Each structure stands twice: as C-alpha cells, then as structure tokens.
Amino acid sequence: MAPTVQVGTILIDERPLMPRVLGLTSEPYSGTWNVIKALDSFALDRKIHAAGWKFFFMAAEAKALSFGAVGAKNMQNALRRILGKMESQNFNCLEVTGIVAKRFLGVPYAVVSAHSRHIQQSCYLDSAEARRTSQRDAEWA
Numbered sequence: 001m002a003p004t005v006q007v008g009t010i011l012i013d014e015r016p017l018m019p020r021v022l023g024l025t026s027e028p029y030s031g032t033w034n035v036i037k038a039l040d041s042f043a044l045d046r047k048i049h050a051a052g053w054k055f056f057f058m059a060a061e062a063k064a065l066s067f068g069a070v071g072a073k074n075m076q077n078a079l080r081r082i083l084g085k086m087e088s089q090n091f092n093c094l095e096v097t098g099i100v101a102k103r104f105l106g107v108p109y110a111v112v113s114a115h116s117r118h119i120q121q122s123c124y125l126d127s128a129e130a131r132r133t134s135q136r137d138a139e140w141a
Contacts, residue, residue, distance in 0.1 A: 003027045003035045005075045007099055010036045010044055010117065011083075013092040013135075022051050022119070030080055033094075041095055041117075054123050058116040061097065062086055070101045070110045078112035086116050090131035093117035 011033045012026060024047075026034035036044060048055040064081040066074035083094065098113035120126060126134070 003029060003037075004072060005029075005035065005079065005096055005099075007096055008040050009096045010039070010041060011079070011094040011096075012036055012119075022048060022053065030076060030083070033083060048119055053119055053121050055093075056118040056120070056125050057095075058089075058091065058118070061113050061115055063111055063113045065109055065111055067107065067109045069108050070099065074110060075099070075112060078110065079114070082112065082114050088128070089116060090128055090135055091116040091118040092131075092135075093119055 011029060012024070012035075014026065014032050014034050024039075024044075025037045027037055029035045039047065045055045062082045062085050064078040064085075066078040068074050079094075079096070086094065093116070094114050095117050096112065096114050098111070100111045102109055102111060118125065118131070120131075120134075
C-alpha cells in the first residue's frame with residue numbers, strides 16, 4: 001500500500017548515492033519514486049545543507065486532476081501524471097504544494113499541484129543534460 005500523500009510531502013527519485021550520503025529514510029511510492037519519511041521541506045533542506053549539498057526549488061507549478069473523492073488511489077494517479085509531465089526535466093524531487101477537493105455538477109474531483117525540487121552538490125543548478133548524465137551515471141554505479 002502506498003503511503004499517504006498530503007500538502008508538503010516530498011517525493012524523491014531514488015538514486016543509489018543520495019540516500020546514503022544524506023541519511024534519508026523513504027517508503028516506495030510509484031516506480032522509482034519514494035516518499036521521504038518524517039521530514040518536511042524545511043527539515044529536509046537543513047539536513048541537505050548540513051551535508052554540504054543544495055536543495056533547489058523550481059517556480060513552475062504542475063497540476064493534475066483526479067476524478068472522484070480525495071483518496072490515496074486518486075492522489076497516486078494525479079501524481080503519476082505530474083511526474084510524467086516533469087520527466088523530461090530530470091529533477092530528482094517533487095514537493096506536493098496543493099490538494100484541493102472540488103465538485104462540478106455534483107461530480108467530485110481533486111486538483112493536485114506540485115513543484116519540482118532538485119538535490120545536488122553544486123550551488124549552481126545543472127542543465128537538463130547534466131542532470132540526465134548524472135542520473136545515467138548513478139544508474140551504472
């Protein structure tokens with residue numbers, strides 16, 4: 001069963017090196033994406049900076065709709081669509097920033113919004129190609 005997702009939940013694309021270096025604990029969520037346990041974005045940011053890494057926040061917001069009541073399965077479907085939209089950017093984290101339940105003509109639906117985040121050692125954000133290359137290198141390691 002997938003862990004519950006709420007506003008402030010951080011998902012991380014599991015890479016072999018990052019969790020060991022940063023001491024992160026996570027639960028599997030969907031594919032290679034895991035939910036970071038027991039840390040909000042502020043606590044995670046402090047932990048990352050203490051290890052000498054950087055935690056970037058991307059301003060562009062992605063949204064997805066999920067028809068039906070707000071529940072774990074509908075949230076997972078909406079987050080899969082968001083992750084699919086952001087796949088080409090090669091960021092390694094995602095922060096859920098909004099879950100809003102609505103109704104249209106009596107039909108319930110939820111709007112899920114999220115922002116990309118990225119963890120890396122350099123203080124300058126790598127290009128998409130550099131992020132893709134580092135991801136490929138991590139998979140080979």
